[in-house]
Amino acid sequence: MTTHYLVLSGLLFAIGAMGVLIRRNAIVVFMCVELMLNACNLAFVAFARQNGNLEGQIIAFFVMVVAAAEVVVGLAIIVTIFRTRRSASVDDANLLKY
């Protein structure tokens, strides 16, 4: 039973990671990060249910809180960058380099 959830979780994580790596649009990259976080949440909840305790579920809540905070900060950054440079591409924001 748990195995199915884990496979789904792994698939979602892989899709999210792929999205982060190959998509240029910052919003999409952001959504992919959320996907990865939620894939982890799914795994936590599945394990919690299998073991019959609440710790995994509690951690899932924490992850959601952190994800919400991240969205607030991240979107603010993306919006600011877009306003100044008229672009939401992560590749365009490459000034911080050697």
Added chain:
Amino acid sequence: MESPAEIVQHTAGGMIGASWLMIAFPLLGAAILLILGRMTNRWGHLLGVAMSLASFVVAVLTFLEIIGLPAEQRRQAVHLYEFIPGMVDMGLLIDPLSISFALLITGVGSLIHIYSIGYMSHDPERRRFFSYLNLFVAAMLLLVLADNYVGLFIGWEGVGLASYLLIGFWQFKPSAAVAAKKAFIVNRVGDFGLLVGMFIILATFHTLTFSELGKQIAEHPPSGGAVTAIGLLLLLGACGKSAQLPLQSWLLDAMEGPTPVSALIHAATMVTAGVYLVVRSGAFFFPPDSTQAIAVSVVGAATLLAGAIIGCAKDDIKKGLAGSTMSQIGYMMLGAGLGPAGYAFAIGHLITHGFFKADLFLGAGSVMHGMNDEVNMRKYGGLRKHMPITFATFFIGYLAIIGFPLLSGYFTKDGIIETAVHHQPILGWLAVLGAGITGFYMSRMVFMTFFGEKRWEKDAHPHESPAVMTWPLMILSIGALFLGGYLILSNRLYFFLSPAVGTAEATPEFDFASTAGLVTLALVAVGAGFAWVRYGRAEVPAVAPRGSFLTTFARRDLYGDALNESLFMRPGQWLTRFAVYFDNRGIDGLVNGLAAGIGGTSGRLRRIQTGFARSYALSILFGAALLAGALLLVGNI
């Protein structure tokens, strides 16, 4: 034959207890003049003279107290303070030897101070000059009065410093600056010898105090390699300060300083330090036929000839006198190497030389003062009518130095020659020859300066110097007239010094009609006559003739500078060049290479930071995968 008397610890106060004032006065003078600086410009020279005179008064009072004591108590050690705990206490040794030097230093030194008031009156830096003079006197007094080698060494270095400052007094002249450096560096070589000699003394006897050393040497007369080494190293030190071969080269260049400095260096202080060191360390130069004692005499004899030969060829009046100083100090060294038999004559010659050489130098200064600082004797001539007092005093100094019968130099120099002929015949006869050459070059100097035709520059208006300059000359010339006879006849100086330096097997007798003495007189007469023929009667060419290779040899200071240059300076330059090369290429190369390597590598590594967030994400993913793989591989999780 008796060794020196034991040194008594001085307890009662009195003048001996207060003898440190002798050093304190001029030191205080130097400190005030240097610290207060320009504020003292108006009265600085007077303070300098007053401090020097005060020191002289203390010296005289101490001397009077010393001669009031019985002979075996005339060596008094005055404890001042603990210097290096457990090793050296600073103290003064007041004995006939040191007080003789102190009297000479402060007496002649004070006269030179007074003379300098007039000589330096046009110099805006006169106050600084007097502070250095005071420092010089203080250092020299510490040198001769200290009761241990450490104090002596401090004075020794102080003298070196003061001479450096004074020779380079007109440091805006490059030649003066170079001469000062040369004097300092050549003296360092001698200082090195003295220092290593002190180390060996400390290692062998575990003390550097004269009284302790005296006791130990009296109980177990030392012998063997250590003593020879000590003697030779002390001789090296003495050669540096006293400008003896092979460290003579600084003395002739030291003429770049103002003339009173030359008088001070040559007559009262500095060059006499080496003779003092040898006589004070007499125990290490004993017996008189030991290697080190003979070395002293040989150095002395060689230098007296070298100095005399150099003196013959110089047209610069001060350089001629400098050559004669070398030569006369050579006589003293020759005498000092002969042991207690020669000490009295060596010290006697030192004292009388102090008078007539100061007289000659100050006389030369007076001539220069009247001739717009011209030093070339070929541009003098016929000055005796224009500068009668200078001429009279200079002439007395001249007669004294060539050993004209019954003048000061006659007694002391003849004493050294006779003793030398008796103990070291070869060196003694060389000294006789040197006396003949002295007769020639000193006569040449007098004839070229004061006799013959006027060869002056057009704007020269020779005039007699002011009284403040002529009075010291007259006082000095009185010393040059009578002092030698007073000291040597009936052995006054010999008996006075004997508690400090010991006595010889036979009490020396001054013989008016000895063979060596008569030959000396004859040679001096021949030398003077030859000089009259060449420079008195004949016309003196205004431009120096080329002369034979011998003349060139003497003019170039016997190629002493060339020798030093090829032996020490050039190899030294090669060494520094190699060191610079090694430093640039070797050490710097290593450090710079390492830095360049790291810089280059990091420059390459930097390229990884592309600024593309996605590539960072990729590397994070790879890292995470790698970590997960590793954990799986290890198992247990």
